[in-house]
Amino acid sequence: MTPLRRHRALTRIWASDPGWKGWFTTVNHTDLGRMFMFTAMIFFVVGGILAMLIRAQLATPRSAFMGPEVYAQVFTMHGTIMMFLFAIPLIEGIAIYLLPKMLGARDLAFPRLTAFGYWCYVFGGSMLLFAMLTGLAPDSGWFLYPPLSSTLGSPGINSDFWLIGITFVEISAICAAVEITVTILRFRAPGMSLDKMPIFAWYMLVVALMILTGFPPLILGSVLLELERAFGWPFFQVAEGGDSLLWQHLFWLFGHPEVYIIFLPAAGIISTVLPVMARTTLMGYGWVVAAAVALGVLSFGIWVHHMFTTGIPHMALAFFSAASTLVAVPTAVQIFAWIGTIWKGKPQLKLPMLWILAFFATFVIGGLTGVMLAVVPFNWQAHDTHFVVAHLHYVLIGGFVFPVLAGLYYWLPHLTGRRRFFRLGEPAFWLVFVGFHVTFLAMHWVGLLGQRRRTFTYEHGQGWEAINLISSIGGFITAIGFALVLIDIAINALVTLRGRRNPWGAGTLEWAMPKPVPAYNFASLPPVRGREPLYDDPGLDLRIARGEGYLGDPGDGRRKTLVVDIASGRPEQVVVFPSNTALPIVMALVTGVAFLGVLIKAFWLVPLAVLGVAALAFRWVWSLGTRTDEGLLDAGHGLSLPLASASTRPPGWWGTAFLLVANATFFASLLFGYAFLWTVAPNWPPPAYLEPGLAGPALGLAGIVLAPLGLRLAERLLRAGHAMTPGLAIALTGAAATASAGVLAVLASADPQGHAYDAIVRVIAGYVLIHVVLAAAMSVYLAARRSAGFVSPDRYGEVRIVRLWTDYAAITALLGLAALHLPGALT
Amino acid sequence: MHPAGPAAEAIAALWWVMLVGSCVIFVLVMALLALALRRSNVEGRGDGSEGERVWLVGLGLVFPLLVLLALLAYGLVIGERLAPRDGPEVVTVRAEGRQWEWRFSYADAPGLVTEGVLHIPAGTPVDVEITTVDVIHSFWAPRLAGKLDAIPGHVNVLRIEAREPGEYAGVSAEYSGPGYLDHRFTVIAHDADGWAGFLRGAAP
Numbered sequence A: 001m002t003p004l005r006r007h008r009a010l011t012r013i014w015a016s017d018p019g020w021k022g023w024f025t026t027v028n029h030t031d032l033g034r035m036f037m038f039t040a041m042i043f044f045v046v047g048g049i050l051a052m053l054i055r056a057q058l059a060t061p062r063s064a065f066m067g068p069e070v071y072a073q074v075f076t077m078h079g080t081i082m083m084f085l086f087a088i089p090l091i092e093g094i095a096i097y098l099l100p101k102m103l104g105a106r107d108l109a110f111p112r113l114t115a116f117g118y119w120c121y122v123f124g125g126s127m128l129l130f131a132m133l134t135g136l137a138p139d140s141g142w143f144l145y146p147p148l149s150s151t152l153g154s155p156g157i158n159s160d161f162w163l164i165g166i167t168f169v170e171i172s173a174i175c176a177a178v179e180i181t182v183t184i185l186r187f188r189a190p191g192m193s194l195d196k197m198p199i200f201a202w203y204m205l206v207v208a209l210m211i212l213t214g215f216p217p218l219i220l221g222s223v224l225l226e227l228e229r230a231f232g233w234p235f236f237q238v239a240e241g242g243d244s245l246l247w248q249h250l251f252w253l254f255g256h257p258e259v260y261i262i263f264l265p266a267a268g269i270i271s272t273v274l275p276v277m278a279r280t281t282l283m284g285y286g287w288v289v290a291a292a293v294a295l296g297v298l299s300f301g302i303w304v305h306h307m308f309t310t311g312i313p314h315m316a317l318a319f320f321s322a323a324s325t326l327v328a329v330p331t332a333v334q335i336f337a338w339i340g341t342i343w344k345g346k347p348q349l350k351l352p353m354l355w356i357l358a359f360f361a362t363f364v365i366g367g368l369t370g371v372m373l374a375v376v377p378f379n380w381q382a383h384d385t386h387f388v389v390a391h392l393h394y395v396l397i398g399g400f401v402f403p404v405l406a407g408l409y410y411w412l413p414h415l416t417g418r419r420r421f422f423r424l425g426e427p428a429f430w431l432v433f434v435g436f437h438v439t440f441l442a443m444h445w446v447g448l449l450g451q452r453r454r455t456f457t458y459e460h461g462q463g464w465e466a467i468n469l470i471s472s473i474g475g476f477i478t479a480i481g482f483a484l485v486l487i488d489i490a491i492n493a494l495v496t497l498r499g500r501r502n503p504w505g506a507g508t509l510e511w512a513m514p515k516p517v518p519a520y521n522f523a524s525l526p527p528v529r530g531r532e533p534l535y536d537d538p539g540l541d542l543r544i545a546r547g548e549g550y551l552g553d554p555g556d557g558r559r560k561t562l563v564v565d566i567a568s569g570r571p572e573q574v575v576v577f578p579s580n581t582a583l584p585i586v587m588a589l590v591t592g593v594a595f596l597g598v599l600i601k602a603f604w605l606v607p608l609a610v611l612g613v614a615a616l617a618f619r620w621v622w623s624l625g626t627r628t629d630e631g632l633l634d635a636g637h638g639l640s641l642p643l644a645s646a647s648t649r650p651p652g653w654w655g656t657a658f659l660l661v662a663n664a665t666f667f668a669s670l671l672f673g674y675a676f677l678w679t680v681a682p683n684w685p686p687p688a689y690l691e692p693g694l695a696g697p698a699l700g701l702a703g704i705v706l707a708p709l710g711l712r713l714a715e716r717l718l719r720a721g722h723a724m725t726p727g728l729a730i731a732l733t734g735a736a737a738t739a740s741a742g743v744l745a746v747l748a749s750a751d752p753q754g755h756a757y758d759a760i761v762r763v764i765a766g767y768v769l770i771h772v773v774l775a776a777a778m779s780v781y782l783a784a785r786r787s788a789g790f791v792s793p794d795r796y797g798e799v800r801i802v803r804l805w806t807d808y809a810a811i812t813a814l815l816g817l818a819a820l821h822l823p824g825a826l827t
Numbered sequence B: 001m002h003p004a005g006p007a008a009e010a011i012a013a014l015w016w017v018m019l020v021g022s023c024v025i026f027v028l029v030m031a032l033l034a035l036a037l038r039r040s041n042v043e044g045r046g047d048g049s050e051g052e053r054v055w056l057v058g059l060g061l062v063f064p065l066l067v068l069l070a071l072l073a074y075g076l077v078i079g080e081r082l083a084p085r086d087g088p089e090v091v092t093v094r095a096e097g098r099q100w101e102w103r104f105s106y107a108d109a110p111g112l113v114t115e116g117v118l119h120i121p122a123g124t125p126v127d128v129e130i131t132t133v134d135v136i137h138s139f140w141a142p143r144l145a146g147k148l149d150a151i152p153g154h155v156n157v158l159r160i161e162a163r164e165p166g167e168y169a170g171v172s173a174e175y176s177g178p179g180y181l182d183h184r185f186t187v188i189a190h191d192a193d194g195w196a197g198f199l200r201g202a203a204p
């Protein structure tokens, strides 16, 4: 088969639907990565316009341009858009676009999930845009502290838009994180062991795990605050046993890791681009990986540094202060690894390199002011002034936007298949770089003079006029620079000449494919022997095209790629991907209806939408797998591999496992909240604890034992060739017993509006209830799959997935019921 | 910053130390970067492995650890010194924030409440008990001390001290809604006579 015929055959299999329909049914990571990046850029423009409004307002004292109410919406939306709708989705887009190409796979692990995540992002983001255009935007700052953001301070719908819209967008982030984790661990080129992975994949692995453990606390906080706003459950109201500090802890448990979730991918870009620009390899690969992991872990221990002024005891502050400054160490390791890389190489000052140098100058300053702010007494003075605003922009723009622009210019030939021809990029760079420093150096200064953040104006005669004016002029120069960058990218993408395949002479696999990028990525999957496959084997791209790698035979028209062993990269299975479908967008829409129901207080919509999502989810999973045992498939190179759906741990098992990591963090945050209110909130203990009685605990315990046993029995029966029914029946009985224990707890609890205790009892019981009901539904689903022939004695991976979920439900039920009943039993 | 009390002075000193230190570090890093760019242009590709030790262990690990250790110790000492300590002559006052006003009351003159103006004796350490009746606020008199939040249901204690009698501006420093900009107060530090007079004149 000639390369051209192979290309045509593979394109027929992998291409998205033609025309406009393709946009809505595509599940291809190249399309979706581009769509993510494009949408994020639109939000960047919106956030940038808001920034210009802010600087226009602050340019002169006593400006009549905006009043305090409008200004509040503008800075809240600026922060919210930049953090949640620009930075995080842009990272997701870059990772979604690049990872399979760098790792040597044909798509991400769960293509439809990618699409679902994208549409959740679009719909959630649109809610916030709608709020802004109608003047109903959230207005209590991007971290939404109650009571200001709750019914007391914001009776209107403004905060609800934030809570609902952002939670929707976070679902999208969790989807992407599950996807990225499983892809990096299992979907790599044959032979790519962990230590041969491109450094960017290591960074993204850390980031994805951080999203899975960092976002759930905020999702929990949003759920609780929305429950307080919609139903009066007083989690954050001190008079009824709540505490507004709980929100601050939940928010910053998310918020600090978030900063590193934004920075680490940018660092990953630098670690990838810089060595190519310096015509060498990265210094200290192992060190850099260790530094990234260390940053990820450390960042979860230091959220309290955002709360230094809340009256936390001084010794605790000392601990968090020390931990906070400690992050400077892994950061320094990376910085010096990069400088060392330049030192051992032959750097060329191409445009991506310019942006990286701008990163160095800017980020080091941001890091140093960060260390200053981590020193408690100084924090007491600088907290909530423009000094902090300046610091955070040095870190976010210097540490994120600049490296991302370096990456954008580096991968532009890849994205567009064209050569950069118009040289608008260089003047744009200088405008941004100079403008940025003028703007924010001035802001450090007025901050030290005492100008508070979030104040909509200031008086004559405080000596702040000139500095603010300079800062605003700098801001406009920066904005013009950014606009030029976007224009530059647009025209270079649309009108210039076709470029070479590997213009920078890079060594990673994404440069081994033809441009424009084919839908299937690799005509055959290349065997990999080192970290820079293209340096090891310069002719690799041609060999891939000639079908000399694995899975080079288009075969039966199914979308196929390889699943490898996590550590060694040895090929283990062949996975078959689903093809184009509108299911993701429909499911995101129906999910959106549920969110909308809460937003406009049409609560009857919610159960309807949830049923709809359940039905769609059923269709979603039903279409996977096969009804026959296919045995071993020829993967090329004389290798015969089983289908992934016939393995004990199919990709779906791994996806479920990492989803449960996020879920467990959510549950742990809930128990943390419970314990926090118990020990810290002033108006505790509640008037009465839940009376456990006998029936509840007995039923609960029985169910917790029965359900996991039932599934184990079902698997045993299945593999021996019998019917699974007895085992599934036991599992269902167990689920029913635990569910009734949950219902009993809800019935026994007092009025949830009366005290935070009773409100949190209901949330814990509700959590347990939802999980056992889902476990039960999965058992029923298994029975249906068995009778339809998708599950067989040799294809029992789905039983393992249900078992995993059921075990999780049982463990959380045990913990949850214990947390509910022990206080009552002990007193 | 024009510090007018020991707390604010200590913090100002800390700031100058950190500023100088940061500038030195910044210049150092930039110099290394420039050196790396130049050296490689002149000498071409080094083999690199001998450099890992210097760059990663020396500069990456040891250097920041040393700097941070020194800084932390310094910050901790100052923080401890600023923490409220019991003493015979500490005066206690209470600050209660609300949208958008501050009310102050005095342990030495029960029943006395002032709005928007906090009276304290000069040259004496004062503990301000800070709380709020509605949303979160923050008590900040920049020339006297750092800030501390007013959180519903909690009382936080801030130690302030004014060296000289006089008037000092104060603001709330946590966003609290549309009236935030003008959520201000004044601290008036009296000499001994003035303070006694204030307490007497106002006490019933």
Ligand code: HEM
Pocket: A048, A051, A052, A054, A055, A075, A076, A078, A079, A080, A082, A083, A087, A141, A142, A143, A389, A393, A396, A397, A401, A439, A452, A453, A454, A455, A475, A478, A479
């Ligand atoms: C030309 C670019 C930008 C300018 C001139 C700018 C300007 C500002 C200013 C003046 C404020 C303070 C408003 C106030 O407190 O009164 C602010 C807040 C903020 N900015 Fe930016 N910004 C820019 C870009 C960005 C980017 C790229 C990000 C994030 C990736 C970002 C994130 C934030 C956040 C999180 C806040 C805090 C919002 C709040 O207080 O709730 N900004 N920005």
Ligand SMILES: [Cu+2]
Pocket: A255, A256, A259, A302, A303, A305, A306
């Ligand atoms: Cu932080």
